[in-house]
Amino acid sequence: MHNDVKEYDILFVEDEKAIRANYVKYLQRYFKNVYEAEDGERAYEIYKAKKPHIMIIDINLPKLNGIDLLKKIREKDHSTKVLMLTSHTDTGYLLDAASLQLTKYLVKPISREDLKNALNLVEEELSKFTITEKKRLTLKDNFSWDYDSNELYDDNYLVLLTNKERKILTILFSDINRTFTYDDIIIDVWYDLDEDKVAALKTIIKNIRKKVPENTIKNVFGEGYKIEI
Numbered sequence: 001m002h003n004d005v006k007e008y009d010i011l012f013v014e015d016e017k018a019i020r021a022n023y024v025k026y027l028q029r030y031f032k033n034v035y036e037a038e039d040g041e042r043a044y045e046i047y048k049a050k051k052p053h054i055m056i057i058d059i060n061l062p063k064l065n066g067i068d069l070l071k072k073i074r075e076k077d078h079s080t081k082v083l084m085l086t087s088h089t090d091t092g093y094l095l096d097a098a099s100l101q102l103t104k105y106l107v108k109p110i111s112r113e114d115l116k117n118a119l120n121l122v123e124e125e126l127s128k129f130t131i132t133e134k135k136r137l138t139l140k141d142n143f144s145w146d147y148d149s150n151e152l153y154d155d156n157y158l159v160l161l162t163n164k165e166r167k168i169l170t171i172l173f174s175d176i177n178r179t180f181t182y183d184d185i186i187i188d189v190w191y192d193l194d195e196d197k198v199a200a201l202k203t204i205i206k207n208i209r210k211k212v213p214e215n216t217i218k219n220v221f222g223e224g225y226k227i228e229i
Contacts, residue, residue: 008126009033009052013043013069014085015061023056026112030119040064044072048156051080054122056115058085058108070100076156081122085110137173139229140213145173152211164189165208168201172217172227181224 010031014020015038027034035050037043040061047055055073059066070082084105103125104118135147142155150170152159161169167189171180186197205225209217218228 006031006123008054008123009035009050010054010056011035011037011043011046011050011052013037013040013055013057013061013066015039015058023115026115038062040066040069043069047073047080053126054081054083054119056083056085060087067100070102074100081125083115083118083122137176137229139216143213143216145169147173159211161208161211162204164204165211168204169208172225176227176229179220179224179226184224 008031010027012020012024012027020036024034024036035046035052037046041063057066057069066084073080078101081103084102085108086105087108103122106114106118137145139145144153146153150166152161152169168185171185171188182198182201183193186193186201190197205217216227218226220226
C-alpha cells in the first residue's frame with residue numbers, strides 16, 4: 001500500500017472505541033473515504049448507504065456479530081472485499097468465516113504492518129477488476145431502477161418482471177415525466193397497432209403497478225403513461 005490516497009471507500013467495524021479511532025486515523029492517510037461503525041447493525045446500515053469497496057470487520061461485535069453481518073452482505077454482494085479481525089483460533093470458526101469469501105483474516109492484536117500487508121492484498125485483488133458504479137434511479141420506498149441492466153429492485157432485491165413488463169418499464173424510464181402514448185409503447189413492444197394490444201397494454205400496466213411503489217406510473221387520460229417521481 002503506497003502513500004498516495006486510494007480511490008476506494010473503506011468501512012472499519014470495531015466496538016472498542018480507542019482501537020477504532022486509532023485505525024480510522026491510520027486508514028484516512030490512504031483511502032478516499034473512511035467510515036466507521038461500533039456494532040454490526042450500524043455497520044450494515046452504513047454498508048447499504050455507502051457501498052464501500054472494502055470492509056474490515058471484527059468478529060466479536062454487539063447486536064450483530066461479524067460472521068452474521070458478512071452473511072447478510074454475501075446474500076447479494078460477492079464483490080466487496082473483506083478483512084476479518086478475530087481473536088479466535090478455533091479452526092471451525094475460522095473456516096466458517098473463510099467460506100464467506102474473505103480476502104484474509106487477521107488474528108488480534110494486529111500490527112499496522114500486518115494490516116498494511118493485508119490491504120496491499122486487497123488492493124491487488126481490486127486492481128484486477130474495473131469498479132464502476134451502476135446507474136440507478138432511486139424511487140420511493142427503497143425501490144430503484146437500474147439503467148445498465150434494465151432491472152427493477154426492491155431494497156436491492158431483484159423484482160421479477162416478464163419480458164413485456166421489462167420492455168415497458170425500459171421505455172417509461174428512458175424519459176422521466178414524459179408521457180409515452182399508447183401507440184408509442186405498443187409499437188416498441190408488439191411492433192404493430194392492433195386494437196387488441198391496447199387492452200393487453202392496460203393489463204400489463206395493471207400488473208406492473210403491483211410491483212412498483214404506488215403512483216409511480218401515471219395514466220395521462222386519453223394519451224398514455226409516464227413515470228412520475
